[in-house]
Amino acid sequence: MFTETPIDRRKRLTENVMRIFLLIITSIMIIPLLLIIGYLLYKALPVLSFEFLFSNPRDNMRAGGIWAPFLGTIYLVVVSLLVSAPIGVFAAVYLNEYARENWFTRITNLAVVNLAGVPSIVHALFGVGAFVLFAGLGESILAASLTLAIMTLPVIIASTTEALKAVPMSFREACWNLGATRWQTIRRIVIPNSISGILTGVILQVSRAAGETAPIMFTGAVFYKAIAEGNLFAYNITEQCMALSLHLFTISTQVPDVTEGTPHGTAVVLVGSVLLVNAAAIILRVYLRTRKKW
Amino acid sequence: MNHSIETENLSLWYGDFQALMDVSVKIPDGQITSLIGPSGCGKTTLLRCFNRVNERYGNVTTEGKIEVLGKNIYDADVSLPELRKAVGMVFQRPNPLPISVYENILFGLRIHSPMRSITRADADEIVEEALKSVFLWTDLKDKLKTRATSLQLEQQQKLCIARLLPLKPKIILMDEPCSALDAKGTRAVEELMEILAGTYTFIIVTHNMAQARRVSKECIFMFLGELIEHRETQALFTDPQHEKTSDYVHMRYG
Numbered sequence: 001m002f003t004e005t006p007i008d009r010r011k012r013l014t015e016n017v018m019r020i021f022l023l024i025i026t027s028i029m030i031i032p033l034l035l036i037i038g039y040l041l042y043k044a045l046p047v048l049s050f051e052f053l054f055s056n057p058r059d060n061m062r063a064g065g066i067w068a069p070f071l072g073t074i075y076l077v078v079v080s081l082l083v084s085a086p087i088g089v090f091a092a093v094y095l096n097e098y099a100r101e102n103w104f105t106r107i108t109n110l111a112v113v114n115l116a117g118v119p120s121i122v123h124a125l126f127g128v129g130a131f132v133l134f135a136g137l138g139e140s141i142l143a144a145s146l147t148l149a150i151m152t153l154p155v156i157i158a159s160t161t162e163a164l165k166a167v168p169m170s171f172r173e174a175c176w177n178l179g180a181t182r183w184q185t186i187r188r189i190v191i192p193n194s195i196s197g198i199l200t201g202v203i204l205q206v207s208r209a210a211g212e213t214a215p216i217m218f219t220g221a222v223f224y225k226a227i228a229e230g231n232l233f234a235y236n237i238t239e240q241c242m243a244l245s246l247h248l249f250t251i252s253t254q255v256p257d258v259t260e261g262t263p264h265g266t267a268v269v270l271v272g273s274v275l276l277v278n279a280a281a282i283i284l285r286v287y288l289r290t291r292k293k294w
Numbered sequence: 295m296n297h298s299i300e301t302e303n304l305s306l307w308y309g310d311f312q313a314l315m316d317v318s319v320k321i322p323d324g325q326i327t328s329l330i331g332p333s334g335c336g337k338t339t340l341l342r343c344f345n346r347v348n349e350r351y352g353n354v355t356t357e358g359k360i361e362v363l364g365k366n367i368y369d370a371d372v373s374l375p376e377l378r379k380a381v382g383m384v385f386q387r388p389n390p391l392p393i394s395v396y397e398n399i400l401f402g403l404r405i406h407s408p409m410r411s412i413t414r415a416d417a418d419e420i421v422e423e424a425l426k427s428v429f430l431w432t433d434l435k436d437k438l439k440t441r442a443t444s445l446q447l448e449q450q451q452k453l454c455i456a457r458l459l460p461l462k463p464k465i466i467l468m469d470e471p472c473s474a475l476d477a478k479g480t481r482a483v484e485e486l487m488e489i490l491a492g493t494y495t496f497i498i499v500t501h502n503m504a505q506a507r508r509v510s511k512e513c514i515f516m517f518l519g520e521l522i523e524h525r526e527t528q529a530l531f532t533d534p535q536h537e538k539t540s541d542y543v544h545m546r547y548g
Contacts, residue, residue: 100352170389174454176350178402178461179378188405193392 040271043264052265056226061251063259066266068227071234072141072241073270076216077209079145079237080152085202087149088156095157096164097186116154120214123151127219141237144220151215152205159201163194196288203281207274213245221246223254244270296323298465298495299344304358306339306348313339315519316358321512326487326496328510328527330503332542336519337499341467344497345381346374363464379406382458386470388450390442390457395434398442398453399424402461420460428456428486448479452486466490468498472505484509503543507531515539 004012051065058064091108099105127147137143167190175185191198213221221243227234235241244266252263299321306314313336321327329337342348343360346367360367367377379402390398397404399421403412412420421438425431430452434445442453451471458466468487472480480502487496487509500506506513506527513527515538523530523539534540 168389170385170387171391173347173383173385174389174391174457175401175405176347177345177378177383178405178457179375180405181375182350184405188401189391189393 037271040264040268044261044268047259047261047265048268053269054230056229057224057247057251061224061247061255062257063262066244066247066269067229068225068234069242069244069247069266070269071227071232072221072225073210073244073273075141075235075237075241076145076148076220076243077206079141080148080209081202081205083146084149084153084156084205088153089160089198089202092157092160092164093186093191096161097182097190112154112157115150116158118151120151120212123147124215124218126150127215132219137238139218139222139240140220141235141239141241142220144216144241144243145237147215147219148209148212151212152209155208156202156205159204160194160198163197163201164190166197167193196285199288200281200285203277203284206277210270210274210277211245213243213249216243217246223247223250297321298323298363299497300359300361301343302359304340304343304356304360306336306343306357307355308351309353313519314343317516317519317521319514319521319524321495321497324492324495325511326491326498326509327512327514328506329497329499329514329516330501330506330542331516331522333501335516337516338469340516341383341469341497341499344465344467345378345383347378347383375406379461380463381465381467382461382463383467383469384451384454384458384471387474388447388454390445390450390453392441392443394439395425395442395445395453396421396438398457399460402457406461424456424459425453427459427490428452429482430456448475448482451475451479451483455483455486455490463494465495465497468496470499470501473501480505503531503545515542517542 053065053070054067055065056068057066095105095108099108124147127143127150131137131143131146132139135143137146171189171193172185175189176182180188220240222240223242223246225240225242248263248266248270251258251266297320300319302318304314304317304319305312317336317340319340329340331337339348342351343356344362344367348354348356356368362377362381365372391401393401396417400412400417403420422431422435425434430449433449434440434453437445442450445453451474455466472483475483484505487498490496498506498510510527512524513530514524515522515530515534515536517538523534523536525535530539531543534543
């Protein structure tokens with residue numbers, strides 16, 4: 001009884017082959033990440049130090065640290081998220097909680113989807129036209145941040161919408177039938193129960209904003225600018241700044257005889273900061289999720 | 295006999311689809327009225343008309359008259375929050391809010407009062423009274439800080455009823471309130487309704503004909519958006535006047 005038939009044997013073999021095949025494919029995905037990080041760390045090790053992080057580039061950017069571009073990237077990311085996060089979240093709340101299905105919401109949703117698909121270099125050109133020239137902001141942190149904000153906005157709207165949709169409809173019904181207005185329902189029940197998803201979506205845009213080069217190249221980022229070392233308020237948002245992504249491009253391709261390891265060190269700081277922020281997002285998400293159960 | 299709710303030629307459309315057709319009904323005050331009929335015949339839609347919560351579900355058009363407690367609820371001076379305070383609703387799946395038992399009971403009051411206007415002592419008393427009314431106090435008095443969504447289903451459903459009481463409603467609409475509960479839970483909710491009837495007017499949508507016979511004084515049979523028959527429950531079941539009612543109560547379709 002229960003002995004294996006030839007068909008069972010063939011099924012078992014196929015099963016094993018597929019399991020191993022899928023495992024290999026999945027590993028292939030991890031290997032490049034490990035190799036990139038390993039290679040960068042190995043190359044960057046000689047230059048990595050606090051000194052490297054907190055001092056400006058020297059000798060026509062052949063040596064020295066990355067303080068000015070590092071701080072510049074922080075400014076660009078923070079200012080752009082200060083703009084895009086509230087607008088994106090509130091727009092998503094309106095679209096998901098108030099708007100009825102009509103021509104206006106259809107157009108808005110279409111705009112969101114299409115905006116998300118626009119290449120970043122096109123955003124850059126829009127930024128030059130709209131913020132640098134038309135709004136008269138000039139090439140500045142503000143103009144570059146606004147350009148980045150336009151770029152991250154649709155994704156924030158999409159991720160916030162997902163988070164809001166995950167809150168069961170039955171909670172809203174319960175509130176409405178007790179006489180709650182839509183806003184009371186949103187503020188007391190919907191937002192508290194979707195905040196982890198909303199924040200994660202917003203924070204994940206940090207990595208995009210920090211990594212992009214094209215949108216900031218013509219709108220506010222410069223090749224070189226020296227600022228006070230160690231001073232967190234060294235930039236003025238109406239002026240230009242350096243940025244890690246552009247700096248990496250510059251010292252890798254435009255400057256001869258750069259000190260060995262400097263580009264790799266820059267990349268490590270860029271990747272490291274992004275990973276750190278993403279890790280914070282995950283921790284925040286886990287923490288907020290332990291507080292919600294239904 | 296007084297009537298809590300009266301409708302006249304009530305018709306309702308979801309977009310182009312007509313869900314209610316010329317429904318005229320009088321719901322007696324202070325007793326339990328059941329609403330039966332096959333799925334999709336407009337029972338829940340009719341229920342949602344009575345506190346105008348239908349309007350939150352998208353493209354709804356209503357025609358005809360609805361009077362609740364003698365007041366036309368489409369009058370310009372009707373405030374929806376006030377209407378919904380007076381006409382509460384209990385759902386098919388218990389839907390306590392994902393906050394504590396204590397805050398669930400107070401939620402209704404909080405959204406209708408200025409910030410921080412409810413004192414701690416008042417709040418304690420309101421919670422105790424509401425839980426006692428639904429016989430949950432002994433079970434839950436040590437669990438007031440527990441998340442309401444982690445209670446047993448039967449307790450959740452009773453809590454959903456208790457949650458309405460601090461608002462001093464007159465009418466409680468129940469949309470298949472027992473379909474997620476086991477036999478014991480069903481019995482408990484039915485008993486609770488029987489005790490509270492008198493103080494409140496209940497309208498219960500149910501697919502369980504035995505339940506309609508057990509709990510309700512009057513029974514309304516609906517079919518494809520029309521009110522077919524509305525009579526005393528026993529009479530409707532033993533001596534249906536209409537062929538469709540007869541077919542339904544003898545379960546020849548459904």
